[in-house]
Amino acid sequence: MPAGLFHENYRNDERIFQTCFVKAWLIAFLIACALFPLIGSKYMISIMTEVGIAIIACHGLNILTGFTGQISLGHAAFVGVGAYTCSILIGQGAPFIIALPMAGAMAALVGMIFGIPSLRLRGLYLAIATIAAQFIIEFTIRRWDSLTGGVEGMYVEPGTLGPFHFDNRLQLYYLTFVLAVAATIVIKNIVRARSGRAFVAIRDRYLAAEVIGVHVFKYRLMSFAVSSFFAGIAGALLAQYLEVITHESFTIHQSIDYLAMCIIGGLGHVLGGIYGVGFWFILERILEVVTTNLNTAFPDHITWFVSIKEIVFGCVIVLFLIFEPDGLAARWRTIRAYWKLWPFSY
């Protein structure tokens, strides 16, 4: 039995699947996801669709914040840009196959515009610039009545792709599933490649990165573009899922939620987005059950339980940052390492 994983050359080190074991588990997981609708109820299928959409969005945010180290508090706004672009294009009669990448491209463009200040800003100041982006985009959505339907929101025409119609929940689930898997593969490969190494170098010490020849501004802008592209795709799917979109789906609270999911999962880990989203949604379902039970048990005090969810999520964020700042991905790694050598850990 091997005592650990030892790489003898760089090719080995960069392989996507480090061991056959990982590959087997992954294939099993994918098959489970593909067969899931056979046993899952309608409700579970729509929850899983939401999970898939959130995973795509979180992967995008993870590229920007986790790998390049640029804090973004405006991610939901870019998701919104994608949602409205796709819906408007479909409304104008464009086929879904064109509207979907256009949603990503539009979000990437807007993301790059708000990424320009990153030429001169870092850390806190950039975070504040993204808050400004969030408010400006949200305002535009709310007030540009002729294009976005203003505060009343807009009705989303269901997209079609060949024989598939995405007003069918099951087909939307499979579309989301395929795109989420594709997003994970893309992010894994970006991280392995030259650009991913440039991102990490900029995150760790941007002056040193510049000295060894990384074009800092170019890669920062690129990471904004990639991140917003993912956000745009997630937005297009979210619009299909929600059927009616208003600015309220894309507020700063949603942005904070995305960031919280990334942190809980583990910033700078490819699988961080998936772990974080999974944890978040499971906790949300548990709290839903708890709240309903409390409401039926104490019908006189319903007002007490309205905000349980908010308080618990707030506490989860704070506790994770204090006790588990590297997120679930890092914890999972330590647990795995421990069991691999158990019971002879020395």
Add this chain to the structure above:
Amino acid sequence: MESEFLFFMQMLLSGLSMGSIYALVALGFVLIYKATSILNLAQGEFLMVGAYICLSITLDFGLNFVASFMLTMVFSVILGLAVERLVLRPLIGEPIISVIMVTLGLTYILRGLVIMIWGNDIRQFNIFPEQPVDFWGVKLTYLYLYSLGISLVLLTVFAIFFKYARTGIFMRAVADHQTAAQSMGISVKGVFAMSWCIAAVVSSIGGILVGNIAGVGVDLSYIGLKVLPAVILGGLDSILGAIIGGLIVGVLEFLSAGYLDPYIPAINEVFPFIVLVLVLMIKPYGLFGIEEIERV
């Protein structure tokens, strides 16, 4: 001509009153940032909690306004101390993202607690008289006058405090150079706690003032984010900058409401943020902030 000038003065004075409240809250931001290098994004929730407590003591327990104001201050001090000790102290030395995110987590907790205790409705103070005062044609309500007055007094008090009081000098020393201050025998932890207390107090005063103007509701917490443009405009680490930035942003908000509204409705909601982006692009360290220079 005459009426146009009056309209301009009306907007300018209303803007200055609102801006003086912004300046107070901005002062809280700057104090915490200067001493601890933390941007407290939960400032808006501090403000909301302060407003709710004062409202609750005044209306539900029937104490007079001054007494409940004082009680609110006491509570703010406790809130500031508790947050600093329980949440921020364990995170000293962690990366910026953790610190920003922890304050965002705090916003969730505080907002949830407020909704749990006081519910979701917007409530009114109705303490100050409604009818406006007439200054040569410019009409201002008592509320705006009181806000302007209270804010200006407080800002002066703090200016003197930082200049002459022992604790104020300690705080400036720590902001300037932590290690040096510590080796001179100043308790850095004490200064951190002090900064959070003062920040909580000034923001709940701001909260009570804004709550009187706009009614007390959960949306009050947005003031915390609205103040960000003021803080950046003045420079994150400059107290004078916070005051001037707050006044400028308040005036800009009202002027844009007055003059640009016919073209783009409700532009004043977002105008400060447009200014913020422009400032960040042109002069990222604000009017009075210290520029970080990095050399290889």
